[in-house]
Amino acid sequence: MARFTSPDRSQLDMLRQPLTDGERMVFNFFDHHLPEEWEIYIQPHLNGLRPDFVLLNPKVGIAVFEVKDWDFNAMSYRMEHNTSSLPTLIATKDGMSFSLQRDNPIEKVYQYKEELYNLYCPRLQRGAGFSVITAGTIFPFANDNYVKKLFAPSLKYRKMSQYPQYNPISGKNALHSGDLYAVFPEARRLYSGQMSDLMYKDLRNWLIEPDFSETQRKPIMLDKVQRSFVTSRTKSGYRRIRGAAGSGKSLVLAARAAELLGQGKQVLVVTFNITLLHYLMDIAVRWPQAKGKTRSDITWLNFHYWCKRICLEQGYAEEYDNLWTTHSVQQVLKFYLPALAEKIIDASGNNFLSQYDAILVDEGQDFLPNWWSVLRKAGKPDCEMLLVADATQDIYGTAKSWTDEAMIGAGFSGSWAELDVSYRLPQLAMEKAADFARQFLPPEMVNLPKSDQIDMGLEPCGLRWVHVVNGDVTDICCEELLRLSTSASSETLAIADLTFLCNSRKFGLEVVKKLGYRGIRAVHTFDADEKESRRQKIGFYMGDARIKATTLHSFKGWESRSLVLFIENGEANHKTLALLYTGLTRLKRHPDGSSLTVVSQSSALCEYGKSWPSFEYL
Incomplete structure (x- = not known):
């Protein structure tokens, strides 16, 4: 033996x-x-x-x-x-x-x-x-x-x-x-x-070693189409890639960033989601052709912090501070901060030094066209610009802003490049996510993943839906997490791979506290203070030795082989449904099995939940 x-x-x-x-x-x-x-x-x-x-x-x-x-x-x-x-x-x-x-x-x-x-x-x-x-x-x-x-x-x-x-x-x-x-x-x-x-x-x-740690030692594996996007550029330098959940959009973007770094290029990677940056950095280091230190030599920033950096670097700190005292947060983020950054770049002329050979944007459906316009001005002559998106995960309602006219004005021509095969989702989870999208999302926004023909659906996938009418839902969420961590789970499932997702920082913090009462630690982003929560997001990464807990918004673009997702009993509008779809598609296949449990209070989703292999009514 x-x-x-x-x-x-x-x-x-x-x-x-x-x-x-x-x-x-x-x-x-x-x-x-x-x-x-x-x-x-x-x-x-x-x-x-x-x-x-x-x-x-x-x-x-x-x-x-x-x-x-x-x-x-x-x-x-x-x-x-x-x-x-x-x-x-x-x-x-x-x-x-x-x-x-x-x-x-x-x-x-x-x-x-x-x-x-x-x-x-x-x-x-x-x-x-x-x-x-x-x-x-x-x-x-x-x-x-x-x-x-x-x-x-x-x-x-x-x-x-x-x-x-x-x-x-x-x-x-x-x-x-x-x-x-x-x-x-x-x-x-x-x-x-x-x-x-x-x-x-x-x-x-x-x-047992977490799946994430094992994955980090493996080089990125790409199919022919994905590799072509990583190793080439269009004649204009502009490329937009549309892909379904799990189709490798982030893999392509991170690998392209590493490839360009290897060519001696100055690269800027931009996201809307702060936590997504860690995930992209962890992918980039796995690109075999990467030369240089991808974490330090590529600039990784979320869009609004990039705008803030421009303001501070160019001596506009007072103007930046004034934005938050004269306008609402949403107005500042959508319009006034990008406008100030654009004004500073235009006024700086040759004195604007933070320019790049390539600017790559992930989760582009979260961006507005005016944000993209500002980013373009940070590019050197002949700058490469890459935008990847999935309109099905339009959790902020911004994807509709990208009309055909807006796309042409943003420098794009021709049709989208497509990634439609999902290599991440287990077959059963993919089918249930597709059913959800067909039932609850607008048809014009749906981009369903296609199955990898190599996947014969043989990898175990445990799907469980718990509909809660009575009972303490924080206790139930904790119990579902612990259920996955007992002997009933796969022997190769590491506790550090467990991930809890919800849409409320207040509720998430209660779950984290109850886990703490049992001696189980979690790395989370649920602090009630906005500044502290942002600091937690910067420090959130899958390689942490604790259970992961964060919002559905913050986990966008990430993946895990073991998830518990909580849905409140609220209005089922487009944004919340798109957010839930995003959560359902975060599951990652694994040879030894993966699991997704939804704890739901939503009566509107109860009938859909009954279609899952395991359904419990509490």
Whole structure:
């Protein structure tokens, strides 16, 4: 039986956070000496924590290890402590002393053990259940006796020294001699009465590598049509691409940005959605032909921040501030801020330095023609301009502004380039999204995805609709998220892949708080303060180790293999229906299965929900 590792050992040289020399030494040690029943998880996502290694055996238990490549000859170390306070790790170098308590590995593994016991192992018996959890520390380049003596006060304070077999600390001596039981005493155990198959499955979903992390190591795969858009430009330099949900519009745009960077071009990528920028940046780094640092050398901005940057760079800060005091927010965003940016560019003439060889706009249906007009003025002579859009996802009601006349005035000629094959959506989810669009969206705005002929519908896809009449919907949303994270879900589903979407920051924050009461952390964008919410959006990315939670607006353009979506009982107008369609099409296929649960209070959508494979009326 080959040992299971996550990520697979063949991927270790491609990790986003490369292994240190010491970590690689420890991995090789465990891989060589441990019985094959022990699974090895490298840098797993643990509810916001990222230990170096976790070992899991379905019959024995779990072990978490922190590895420190510290050179104890570079500085002198000591513990400052008294009988009543937490011992503090102090280092001294060149006569200067400073605290390293934040990096104290004993405190880290203590935290890991506490969280494993209280959150990840709810089935463990109180007290005795600790016997299935090992929390160890390894110093690959330090003497064993030295580190044991140095950290003895910390171990004693945390009462870990009472059970050394469950809290081992080791150094280079044990590693070099191949002494597995000195590094991990519980490795000799063959069975634990405290461990069970259900507990093993509970733990595995917390430890398995998220789909997003695995995807980040893979190069972008494009079909012939997509590749042609990435590797060519039109004679005029202007191109507009219309594509259905999941057809690869964002892939093409991000890859084109990376391709142009490789040609030495100055590239600006613009979106309306702040959070979408992280997603596009993560795609761009995967383009094999990318040369240069795509994250830093390409300019990634949402449109209104780009306008603000122009105002500040050109000395118009006061005029910018005045806009918000004399006009409504919507008026500023739609008209006055773009107009001010255009005025500044026109007045700057040759002094306007922020010009680009290429300007690429994603989710173009969210843009107004006057915004595009301003962006064009930031282009150098012969600038390449790319606009990608899907009118079916017109959640702001702006797509109708792009009349044929407006398109000609924007520099476009001829028909749209088309991307109509969906490579993202599972077959069943695609069919249900198409049914929704036919029933609830205007026919002239519908651009339905076509199935990839390679997909035979064999990939598992769990679709569930929960219609709520009575009951606490925040509790129900939490329960549906947790249902996906239990042993009923795919063994390869990572908790960090779970995503919660709704249309209200207030409601979303309540769900996040209730998850927090259960010890489950989420990265979210629901803060009631607008400025703080914007900061959260900038920091929102799928590589975070926590559950994801955001609005349907902010998740536009993204994807996830496991979604819970909440719909309020409100008016089913065009914008809200288009927004819901956008949410339904965020699901990403996966060989081991994907899942989408809708929790709905909308009576107008109840009959549609009954057509889903799983329907529950509460």
